[in-house]
Amino acid sequence: MVLDDTALKKFGFIPREPKDAINIDPLQTGGKLTEEARHALLEWGDGYSVCDFCGGVLDLIKKPPIDEFVHGILPEFLNIDAVRITHGARESKFAVMHSIAMEGDYVVMDELAHYSSVVAAQRARLNIKKVPHNGSPEYMTEAELYASAIEEVIKTTGKTPALAMLTYPDGNYGNIADVKRISKICHDYDVPMLLNGAYAVGRMPVDAKKLGADFVAGSGHKSMASSGPIGLLGVSEEYADIVFRKSPTNKNKEIELLGCTARGATIMTMMASFPYVVERVNKWDQEVENARWFAAKMEDMGIIQKGQKPHNHDLMFFEAPVLYEISQKAKKGRYFLYKELKERNIHGIKSGLTKYFKLSTFQVGRENLQYVLDSFQNIIDKYKT
Structure with missing residues (x-):
């Protein structure tokens, strides 16, 4: 195959602009790599770097210590029973929706939910019921309106929603809703609750059990000083066997994760930055x-x-x-x-x-x-x- 030389000259190393500016972009402030992560990016950037050490299950690799990180450190960090690495918060949300709900079920979510939450529900062939905010100037999500939304779904369909989701904080106004009250309301109706913490996990303390969250979605490239795309998914023990169910034909592969997710530079930069991430969460x-x-x-x-x-x-x-x-x-x-x-x-x-x-x-x-x-x-x- 012969490609045009003029076209090829557009590729190769492409410097990034701006490089050293003061950055106030909400999408980027929490994803800036630490020096340790920059070294890891070079060290582990080859496509096969982590896969060389894999015996069949990526998150069980002992050296480098991915197993300890995913199954020991991260569950403690989030105070949740099980964690997996994903390609991002949206993939985490989809995995929950696709495994917990059946086609045509309803998911209740806040009106300020990120578009990827909506698309994840659509990809899972779910219906969506939005919980409105209180308008200008606060744009706050009122906890009691989750009860109203759930009641409306019950009235329309004759059954409760399969899932409720809260954006914590929302990506427009940075509001922190009363997640404890919302999770209590959802659980009173036996509806599990998913916390979209793309702008929370890695920036601020997130204690899933204290907050009452059954699932937590996080973003490594938005909020955990990681090279993306990468995220994480925390799941309570009650739902772990459902979300992380294994293939009947490839018995060590988890279906919702398509067997393997983030590997190489992404997971290694997340681990490299993690001590710093813990330190900043504490501040x-x-x-x-x-x-x-x-x-x-x-x-x-x-x-x-x-x-x-x-x-x-x-x-x-x-x-x-x-x-x-x-x-x-x-x-x-x-x-x-x-x-x-x-x-x-x-x-x-x-x-x-x-x-x-x-x-x-x-x-x-x-x-x-x-x-x-x-x-x-x-x-x-x-x-x-």
Whole structure:
């Protein structure tokens, strides 16, 4: 086969931009690799690297210590009975839905659920019942409305939903719903509860048994300083044999995981970063304090934090009428903010957004956050003079 040389020149090593910017993108702040993970990425990047040590079950590899990590450390970390590594939180959610529910069953989920939760349910051929939030300015998911949603499903179908799911926190406003109350309501109806912790596991303490979660989905590349795609799935003992059932023909392969999931660089970077992840989870109170401090300073400039107050997570949503007003007159229009921030080496607010945007303060630190605040003020002053 002969390929065009011009086309081939587009490939090879491609440097990433921006490389050293202050990053406030909610999708990226929790996924930045540690130095140990960067070394692991080089050491274990070959496609066969971990598979060389596999005797047939990936998560039972003794050396490197994947077995101890998956079956010992992670269940203790989440306080749940069984854990498996997956390709991401969405794969974790699908595995639960596909194994727990039958085609046509209902899953109840919050209105602010990530699109991947909806797609996972659709892929499993399930119906969806949404639990509404309370609207602006809080956009909070009310626990009691889970009972209403479950009752509506019972009234419509004659049976309870197969599953309930809560996004913890939601990916739009960073709200932390009353998961204990929601799980209690679900269990009163004998409905198991899945916690989508893509922005929680690896950032903040998550105790599945204390919260009442039967299942926990986590994201390594969003929140566990891992090279993605990678995630994890925690399952309580009651449902472990269902979710992790094995193939009748390939007896050591778990069906929902298609035998094997994340391997090579992904799992090795997760393990390499894990001591640091545990350390930062133990300092979560400081992250919340930084987020609240940052939000208050933004509001002093007329940029209003929407959602739960006082805020309990690093992910925040802002309404910025002052920036929107500038965008109506600025030469670069609605792209002015992105370009002004880029000139100041700040990355994370999507190009074209001025009136509404979200960001994260996670692991940015007070000094850099102050620089971000000063930059917003300088931009406002620049266009108001």
